Amino acid sequence: MKIRKKSIVAIILILFLFLxxxxxxxxxxxxxxxxxxxxxxxxxxxxxxxxxxxxxxxxVDGIYGLQTEKAVIQFQIANKIIIDGIAGNQTLSILYSGSSSTYSTNLYWLSRIIHAEAGAEPYNGKVAVGNVILNRVKSGDFPNTVKGVIFEYYKGIPQFSPVEEGTIYNTPSAESIQAAKDALNGVRPVGSSTYFFNPAKSAGSWIIKNKTYVMRIGNHVFYR
Structure with a gap:
């Protein structure tokens, strides 16, 4: 009887260690x-x-304000989960698991528009182009995704010449990719600018008349 009890205990212990x-x-x-x-x-x-x-x-200041709440809502909408602006267990589990491919998609297109628009510009100018694209994503006046902003048309005309010319479909340099990463990580050399153009290639008349000049980096002038 004692032997049988010892055998049962041993089996239970083995199952416990296995499970x-x-x-x-x-x-x-x-x-x-x-x-x-x-x-x-x-x-x-x-x-x-x-x-x-x-x-x-x-x-990144450790304060859950309106902008953070808005970002959480956008993430919840994109991942088709409960939309409440609260980073609860479901939201955080998906966010931290890496199941969302949004970052990769944004990096893919942002690095290409940077390379197409600012391939010959100084590094800060590359990041600035990414800064403008992301400012448009945040604004309610433009599409709310990086790809949507890049491929936006107005009255049948692409908002960015590389889309019309086909140069958006490029292989970005390592510098352009890094500039896209910096922009996605919050580097903002041109602040809240939502427009830019090269005066040597475009008059930019509407922008000059309706927007506020911010600065010039390389061949590009930036407006908000």
Whole structure:
């Protein structure tokens, strides 16, 4: 009888040791709920991850403000989950798991428009072009995705000449790709600018009359 009990205990112990790793592997990770007004390192992590994936959450300052809330909502819409502006467990699990391909898509197109528009420009000018594209994404006056902004048409005319000329379909240089990454990470050399043009190639009359001059970098002038 004692031998039988020992055998049963041994079997139970073996099963426990075998199943423990499986249980750990399938254990659910729970994240703290973050919402408007939240502060701290977890908010900073959220902001940085959103920015990296192309959802502009603003400066990484650890403060869950309106811009961060807007970025969370955009992420929720893109991933077809509950839209409440709150970074709960479902939202954070998807965000941190890397299941969203938005960042890769944004990097893909942003690096190509930078290369097409500013391939011969100084590095800061490359980042500035990415800055303008992302400002348009954030604005309610333009499409809300990088690809949408780049391929936007107005009265049948592409907003960016590389789309019309076909040069958007290029192989970007390593510098153009890095400039796109910097722009996605929040580097903003031209602030809130939403327009730019090369005065040697275009008069830019409408922009000059209706927008505010910001600065010149290389051959491009930037307006907001």
């Amino acid at each position: 423990l790793p499986l249980a750990s592997a399938y254990a659910t990770t729970y994240y703290p709920t973050l919402k408007f007004g939240s502060r701290g390192s977890e908010v900073s992590k959220l902001q940085q991850t959103l920015n990296n994936k192309g959802y502009w959450a603003g400066t």
